[in-house]
Amino acid sequence: MKISREEVLHVAELARLKFSNEEIDLFSRQLNDILVYIEKLNELDTEAVPATTHAHELKNRFRDDASSPSLSPEKALENAPEKEGSQFVVPRII
Amino acid sequence: MEFEAVIGLEVHCQLKTQSKIFCNCSADFGAPPNTHTCPVCLGMPGVLPVLNKKVVDYALKLALSTNCTINKKNVFARKHYFYPDLPKGYQISQYELPIAEHGWIEIETPKGGKRRIGITRIHMEEDAGKLIHHDTRPISYVDLNRTGTPLLEIVSEPDIRTPEEAGEYLKRLRELVRYLGISDGNMEEGSLRCDANISLRPKGETKFGTKAELKNMNSFRHVQRALEYEIRRQTALLLDGKQVEQETRLWDEARGVTLPMRGKEEAHDYRYFPDPDLVPLEIDEAWIKEIKKTLPELPQEKRRRFVEEYGLGSDDAMVLTSSKELAEFFEATLKGFNEPKKVANWIMVELMKFLNQDGIEIHECRVTPTHMAELLGLIEKGTISGKMAKEVLEKVYKTGTSPGEIVEKEGLSQVSDEDTLHAVCQEVMDENPKEVEKYRAGKKKVIGFLVGQVMKKTKGKANPKRVNEILIELLG
Numbered sequence: 001m002k003i004s005r006e007e008v009l010h011v012a013e014l015a016r017l018k019f020s021n022e023e024i025d026l027f028s029r030q031l032n033d034i035l036v037y038i039e040k041l042n043e044l045d046t047e048a049v050p051a052t053t054h055a056h057e058l059k060n061r062f063r064d065d066a067s068s069p070s071l072s073p074e075k076a077l078e079n080a081p082e083k084e085g086s087q088f089v090v091p092r093i094i
Numbered sequence: 095m096e097f098e099a100v101i102g103l104e105v106h107c108q109l110k111t112q113s114k115i116f117c118n119c120s121a122d123f124g125a126p127p128n129t130h131t132c133p134v135c136l137g138m139p140g141v142l143p144v145l146n147k148k149v150v151d152y153a154l155k156l157a158l159s160t161n162c163t164i165n166k167k168n169v170f171a172r173k174h175y176f177y178p179d180l181p182k183g184y185q186i187s188q189y190e191l192p193i194a195e196h197g198w199i200e201i202e203t204p205k206g207g208k209r210r211i212g213i214t215r216i217h218m219e220e221d222a223g224k225l226i227h228h229d230t231r232p233i234s235y236v237d238l239n240r241t242g243t244p245l246l247e248i249v250s251e252p253d254i255r256t257p258e259e260a261g262e263y264l265k266r267l268r269e270l271v272r273y274l275g276i277s278d279g280n281m282e283e284g285s286l287r288c289d290a291n292i293s294l295r296p297k298g299e300t301k302f303g304t305k306a307e308l309k310n311m312n313s314f315r316h317v318q319r320a321l322e323y324e325i326r327r328q329t330a331l332l333l334d335g336k337q338v339e340q341e342t343r344l345w346d347e348a349r350g351v352t353l354p355m356r357g358k359e360e361a362h363d364y365r366y367f368p369d370p371d372l373v374p375l376e377i378d379e380a381w382i383k384e385i386k387k388t389l390p391e392l393p394q395e396k397r398r399r400f401v402e403e404y405g406l407g408s409d410d411a412m413v414l415t416s417s418k419e420l421a422e423f424f425e426a427t428l429k430g431f432n433e434p435k436k437v438a439n440w441i442m443v444e445l446m447k448f449l450n451q452d453g454i455e456i457h458e459c460r461v462t463p464t465h466m467a468e469l470l471g472l473i474e475k476g477t478i479s480g481k482m483a484k485e486v487l488e489k490v491y492k493t494g495t496s497p498g499e500i501v502e503k504e505g506l507s508q509v510s511d512e513d514t515l516h517a518v519c520q521e522v523m524d525e526n527p528k529e530v531e532k533y534r535a536g537k538k539k540v541i542g543f544l545v546g547q548v549m550k551k552t553k554g555k556a557n558p559k560r561v562n563e564i565l566i567e568l569l570g
Contacts, residue, residue: 073128
């Protein structure tokens, strides 16, 4: 197995997801299949290929430091499950 | 057993740009909640962040001023964690390839020596939003105006050994970002934020002990006090044969203690990976050269020059270069009155007394370098005494009127007319026969009293030196 049940549980916890035992078994199996499949890439000799972070060759795309109008608070808060005035409201976190 | 502290600081510095780091929203502070947001900084799906070039310029300025190596190739990375002030669920930061590494800042030690504090790295990242916790209800408000405003994180090597050195390092860093004009550098207002890592080890040991991470320190004083407390706390634990826990602790200024952060300590697992939305950033020599040209004379060079060029002591040079504005004021005053030591004294002693009283900076006050030079010229010419000049300076400070005008309007110029001075001296002698007798009997000290009487009669407008001479002549 490329991925342990514990690792799957850890990733789920980091993503704040809760699964049943059956789901954990299922996802462990599926994730393992994916990793095995991807591992095929390791068969290629990439010794002479420099490491890269992006698939394209673009670099140095900038904005000038100028501001333009933002959204209205009404618009910004439109999707908020809870709000008061122009503030988002969340359960107290400390 | 004697212990030695090992301290490293992580400083977040808010950059003074007009817009945010990856979108066009204003980076200004103090606007009504949630009025500076857009789909990019709100973390809506499908948006494309684009880097603000000025943030890179500012990062390069600091990197060059702190003797760092600049990485030609930069990549932005996503740092994942959940918190209500972070709408995307990740912060865009730099991880494996930060913009600058391996630099140092020079600090002064209490004994007058110099020490280099290493800088591990400087990287660019976006700030999070602001949370306000309700007093009574179990809710928090979220304002996302600050989300996406640009920050530099400056991580020091664990080279700092005492709370004083930590304070000194922060002061030098603040001075630098202010000289460079890239940040307000104000800790109280949060434009400079500092976390500290601190561990103890027996003196002479080279391995590190277990460290605690300190947060929530909002001024230089808090940082120093928190570190002092932490040294005492960890020393007591170690002397008892106990272990220091690796944990995050918050400084409680009111109680003067550090306390473990409440709640379960989250195992940090940020799952950094390169942000696919942001293309790599490459910095070439031409760009670095261009930034080098814009660097001002830095505080350390200025200090050295003030000592060499003006013959000032290093303490005075330190005070006068503590801000760019103060140094400029000093040099501009010299243009009108070229006596560096006198000018230095008048600025540091007399003018700064008023500034400190009102808690303002030199560029916020009404006194100009022209005023200062004119005032010193008036003393030099004998128009007013040094004592009178202090009063005039206070009036200039309060009204912004020029010293010459004040002296003229209020008739403050010294009585230097010889006949008048002779007459007043004679008058004082006639009124104080006993003192005159004492003087003539050999009690020369009495002359001070007589000079004082003349000064009183002339309302301080006589030149005391000249009065002294006339009295000696008349009494002789």
